[in-house]
Amino acid sequence: MIIDHRQHHLESVRSVLSTITYPLQFVANLPIAIGYWASETFATRTRLQEENRELHRENLLLQGRQQKLAALEAENMRLRDLLDSSFKLGDRVLIAELIAVDMDPYRQLVLLNKGSNSGIYKGQPVLHANAVMGQVVHVNRFTSSVLMITDASHALPIQVNRNGLRTVAIGTGHINELELPNLPNNADIKVGDLLVTSGLGGRFPSGYPVATVTTITREPGEPFARIRAQPSAHLERAREALLVWTLTPPDQDAAAETDAAPETSGQAAVQTPAGEP
Amino acid sequence: MTLTPRSGTPVIIASFCVALLLAILPLPDWAQMLRPQWYTLVLIYWTMALPQRVGVGVGWLLGIVVDVLSGTLLGQHALSLGLIAYITFEMHLRIRLFPLWQQSLTILVLLLLEKLLSLWVMGAVGQPTPPLSYWAPPLVGMLLWPWVYIVLRDLRRKFQVS
Numbered sequence: 001m002i003i004d005h006r007q008h009h010l011e012s013v014r015s016v017l018s019t020i021t022y023p024l025q026f027v028a029n030l031p032i033a034i035g036y037w038a039s040e041t042f043a044t045r046t047r048l049q050e051e052n053r054e055l056h057r058e059n060l061l062l063q064g065r066q067q068k069l070a071a072l073e074a075e076n077m078r079l080r081d082l083l084d085s086s087f088k089l090g091d092r093v094l095i096a097e098l099i100a101v102d103m104d105p106y107r108q109l110v111l112l113n114k115g116s117n118s119g120i121y122k123g124q125p126v127l128h129a130n131a132v133m134g135q136v137v138h139v140n141r142f143t144s145s146v147l148m149i150t151d152a153s154h155a156l157p158i159q160v161n162r163n164g165l166r167t168v169a170i171g172t173g174h175i176n177e178l179e180l181p182n183l184p185n186n187a188d189i190k191v192g193d194l195l196v197t198s199g200l201g202g203r204f205p206s207g208y209p210v211a212t213v214t215t216i217t218r219e220p221g222e223p224f225a226r227i228r229a230q231p232s233a234h235l236e237r238a239r240e241a242l243l244v245w246t247l248t249p250p251d252q253d254a255a256a257e258t259d260a261a262p263e264t265s266g267q268a269a270v271q272t273p274a275g276e277p
Numbered sequence: 278m279t280l281t282p283r284s285g286t287p288v289i290i291a292s293f294c295v296a297l298l299l300a301i302l303p304l305p306d307w308a309q310m311l312r313p314q315w316y317t318l319v320l321i322y323w324t325m326a327l328p329q330r331v332g333v334g335v336g337w338l339l340g341i342v343v344d345v346l347s348g349t350l351l352g353q354h355a356l357s358l359g360l361i362a363y364i365t366f367e368m369h370l371r372i373r374l375f376p377l378w379q380q381s382l383t384i385l386v387l388l389l390l391e392k393l394l395s396l397w398v399m400g401a402v403g404q405p406t407p408p409l410s411y412w413a414p415p416l417v418g419m420l421l422w423p424w425v426y427i428v429l430r431d432l433r434r435k436f437q438v439s
Contacts, residue, residue, distance in 0.1 A: 107404070
């Protein structure tokens with residue numbers, strides 16, 4: 001039975017059972033949901049106005065930045081066209097809420113309130129305010145469980161934003177710590193470096209921030225440096241999550257298809273370290 | 278015994294549902310480590326009180342549900358709860374006669390066994406070894422057993438579950 005599950009034959013059984021147990025999860029979530037509902041309903045007028053003003057200001061700021069981004073994106077596209085390289089562009093996102101339910105305390109799993117009826121698929125990347133949060137591991141009818149990037153069995157292909165150095169970030173089992181075990185002692189990495197997804201492995205879209213490096217211990221006798229990083233997403237405080245679909249522009253579909261063969265071989269090579277722990 | 282009428286199935290199911298609810302109710306971090314295995318306690322009680330009705334099969338089914346709820350490997354809890362139900366079934370005549378504190382000690386052993394089996398499964402699939410606080414829930418469960426026992430016994434008498 002256990003071996004069967006390791007080969008993922010029982011995924012459908014699990015999803016059916018999850019649908020049956022959904023009422024339990026719903027009831028467990030109720031106190032928290034009622035609490036939020038009450039705090040929203042009985043909020044004072046002035047507080048709401050204040051919040052509204054603040055959101056308005058933030059919206060303006062973000063829109064301003066967005067304008068610049070659109071221009072940059074267009075420029076980037078043109079340059080890439082010149083280089084004849086294909087890449088994926090555009091993401092569709094869906095906002096899901098976390099269900100306040102405790103799962104296995106020794107794994108970093110959370111439950112989202114969107115499931116296969118919203119088109120969520122297994123392995124889908126999950127973001128939180130533009131930082132990577134994790135990926136979907138089980139999809140049920142109304143819910144889906146997400147494995148956080150800090151789970152000890154999770155590995156994420158990343159690169160250093162400053163110089164493009166590629167490596168793999170592995171979860172430690174602590175909610176605010178990632179480990180980069182595969183970098184040699186003389187690798188060019190500093191405390192405070194931003195790590196972003198590299199897009200290798202084909203699961204996460206590239207370029208999303210993941211973590212910042214917090215400590216680097218270089219021991220002269222050891223071949224690899226011991227590097228720790230802190231996730232940019234506030235994993236322990238998140239209440240909402242963004243589910244991402246990566247869209248390929250139609251005119252570049254053909255290019256992607258012709259490139260598919262070398263791409264898959266590259267992915268396999270990258271996924272071996274990713275699946276290792 | 279074979280012809281005793283079966284009644285009170287809803288009570289048994291409801292008690293299991295409440296136990297599962299308590300098992301997934303969000304708690305603060307410090308309390309999460311101490312969360313007792315409610316479903317195991319309830320399973321042991323019913324196996325002890327009504328061995329002709331609740332046994333390995335129910336334990337296994339309950340375990341599957343727990344696995345789905347907690348996102349663990351399908352079968353991890355099913356295995357351990359099935360075994361716990363079997364041991365309780367074998368010993369139910371003896372445990373029934375024990376005074377409450379002695380029962381608690383027996384329950385502690387059973388709860389530790391469940392944790393140990395889970396640990397083996399986790400080790401077998403290569404998950405990291407949990408910290409020492411992993412062993413705290415059985416102790417809490419042992420302290421809670423007299424209350425669980427009394428509450429469920431009163432429930433059973435009130436609704437005449439047999």
